[in-house]
Amino acid sequence: MMNKPQALHNSLTGIKGLVFNEPLLFEMGSPGRTAYSLPKCDVPEVELEAILPATEIRNPIDNLPELTELDVVRHFTRLSQWNFSIDTNFYPLGSCTMKYNPKVNNETANLSGFAQHHPYTPETLSQGSLQLMFELQEYLKEISGMAHVSLQPAAGAHGELAGMLMIHAYHSTQGTQRKKVILPDSAHGTNPASAALCGYSVIQIQSDERGLIDPKKLESIMDEETAAIMLTNPNTLGIFETDILKISEIVHSKGGLVYCDGANLNAIMGKTKLNRMGVDVLHFNLHKTFSTPHGGGGPGAGPIGVAEKLSPFLPKPIIEHADGKYTLNHDRPDSIGKMKAFYGNFGILVRAYTYIRSLGPEGIKQVAEMAVLNANYIKASLYKHYHLPYNGPSLHECVFNDKLQLKNKVSTMDIAKMLIDYGFHPPTVYFPLVVKGALMIEPTETESKETLDDFIVTMKKIAELAETKPEVFHGAPHMPVVSRPDEITAARNPKLRWKPERSELS
Numbered sequence: 020m021m022n023k024p025q026a027l028h029n030s031l032t033g034i035k036g037l038v039f040n041e042p043l044l045f046e047m048g049s050p051g052r053t054a055y056s057l058p059k060c061d062v063p064e065v066e067l068e069a070i071l072p073a074t075e076i077r078n079p080i081d082n083l084p085e086l087t088e089l090d091v092v093r094h095f096t097r098l099s100q101w102n103f104s105i106d107t108n109f110y111p112l113g114s115c116t117m118k119y120n121p122k123v124n125n126e127t128a129n130l131s132g133f134a135q136h137h138p139y140t141p142e143t144l145s146q147g148s149l150q151l152m153f154e155l156q157e158y159l160k161e162i163s164g165m166a167h168v169s170l171q172p173a174a175g176a177h178g179e180l181a182g183m184l185m186i187h188a189y190h191s192t193q194g195t196q197r198k199k200v201i202l203p204d205s206a207h208g209t210n211p212a213s214a215a216l217c218g219y220s221v222i223q224i225q226s227d228e229r230g231l232i233d234p235k236k237l238e239s240i241m242d243e244e245t246a247a248i249m250l251t252n253p254n255t256l257g258i259f260e261t262d263i264l265k266i267s268e269i270v271h272s273k274g275g276l277v278y279c280d281g282a283n284l285n286a287i288m289g290k291t292k293l294n295r296m297g298v299d300v301l302h303f304n305l306h307k308t309f310s311t312p313h314g315g316g317g318p319g320a321g322p323i324g325v326a327e328k329l330s331p332f333l334p335k336p337i338i339e340h341a342d343g344k345y346t347l348n349h350d351r352p353d354s355i356g357k358m359k360a361f362y363g364n365f366g367i368l369v370r371a372y373t374y375i376r377s378l379g380p381e382g383i384k385q386v387a388e389m390a391v392l393n394a395n396y397i398k399a400s401l402y403k404h405y406h407l408p409y410n411g412p413s414l415h416e417c418v419f420n421d422k423l424q425l426k427n428k429v430s431t432m433d434i435a436k437m438l439i440d441y442g443f444h445p446p447t448v449y450f451p452l453v454v455k456g457a458l459m460i461e462p463t464e465t466e467s468k469e470t471l472d473d474f475i476v477t478m479k480k481i482a483e484l485a486e487t488k489p490e491v492f493h494g495a496p497h498m499p500v501v502s503r504p505d506e507i508t509a510a511r512n513p514k515l516r517w518k519p520e521r522s523e524l525s
């Protein structure tokens with residue numbers, strides 16, 4: 020199984036150690052094995068049917084595997100070792116800001132006063148948790164320059180929805196509701212989805228040759244039927260929208276609002292503030308910028324920040340602080356309502372709070388500087404080996420494509436898969452859509468120069484292989500237990516209720 024192709028021999032090893040071809044639980048075990056041992060029953064045994072109504076008793080399950088505790092522990096521990104995580108290696112997944120999650124964040128989130136604090140505890144007995152949330156809001160206000168922050172939304176996309184609902188509520192109070200939202204073609208897919216969910220039609224604006232929004236083009240499509248522009252700054256090409264002041268002026272002059280997708284805040288935090296750019300609504304991704312865990316379906320957190328004029332519409336309740344007491348105010352008649360049960364994903368908020376407190380203002384600024392430096396180091400090291408469609412100054416990520424490699428029929432997907440053989444998580448691929456065959460690399464600030472150099476050497480090696488031995492890309496990755504799963508079938512037709520026949524298992 021571990022057929023390491025000749026061409027891959029260099030000082031960088033791929034997956035090392037003992038990797039087993041793990042059977043399914045259904046293929047293991049033996050009748051009569053159990054994962055528990057209980058003392059002999061000292062009361063008379065009765066049949067289940069004698070004490071429970073038939074409707075409450077489930078049917079027997081066929082082929083339920085019978086296993087010992089050790090069988091189960093080994094099975095799941097081995098599977099967990101097939102996983103790739105930020106704790107195992109470099110994860111330059113562009114736009115996702117896969118920075119290291121410091122363990123101290125987990126320590127504080129696990130303090131029993133936080134972890135075991137029941138959300139129905141009365142406010143008077145919840146002062147510490149309320150204070151933490153209030154202060155986290157204050158920090159996010161300070162970092163972004165926004166007038167108010169709500170911590171409720173559970174992810175970036177959820178923050179976008181909350182923000183668009185607030186924009187919708189705002190226009191409702193201005194007389195007539197508007198119909199359109201303008202988005203650049205480099206936008207993340209969640210942006211048009213959030214606008215559409217609020218009933219807006221999405222108007223796309225093409226990026227210019229710099230990869231930016233052209234104010235002249237914007238001026239020609241912005242009108243009084245447009246509710247807002249949704250942009251990302253720096254944008255998904257890693258480039259700062261240099262005309263942002265002109266852009267927000269154009270939108271505001273027609274009564275529209277500026278929504279900023281804050282997923283790329285890592286590049287600019289501590290250096291500038293979004294309110295200075297005319298932003299009216301911003302979402303934060305705590306699981307990107309603020310080092311809380313990312314992936315696996317959450318939980319994440321996507322707080323929103325708003326300008327003063329949108330404050331009546333904030334999700335309720337809001338946390339207030341007066342006379343040394345923290346309280347929750349539910350009396351908010353213009354609020355868009357609740358976005359999340361209780362107050363959001365509290366454990367994630369504790370982690371982000373810890374991160375901000377442990378860095379302090381200087382540390383926050385250094386994060387942005389190092390993130391930009393690392394991305395530019397990679398860009399400067401690789402631009403002769405991979406095509407750079409937009410070669411202007413860039414910030415925290417760089418976007419290459421496969422133009423040079425396609426001559427030898429090696430595509431972005433092949434390059435991404437080959438990186439797995441060298442022990443690296445692939446960059447984001449085929450996004451943003453404005454770059455054909457995009458390879459979007461975001462190293463983040465937490466990586467050492469040694470790690471970046473390993474990655475750069477590998478990327479150069481892969482570019483060389485694409486020239487000299489393009490055939491080795493067929494079937495890459497060669498090292499992992501599973502090579503190229505059919506991702507589309509897995510997503511569209513997942514087999515969730517597979518009941519194997521014994522014959523299928525052998």
Ligand SMILES: *Cc1c(COP(=O)(O)O)cnc(C)c1O
Pocket residue numbers: 114115174175176177207209210251255280282283304319321
């Ligand atoms: C990650 C991301 C989002 C969505 O955030 P989630 O927390 O994954 O919902 C939106 N926009 C951009 C640019 C992103 O990178």
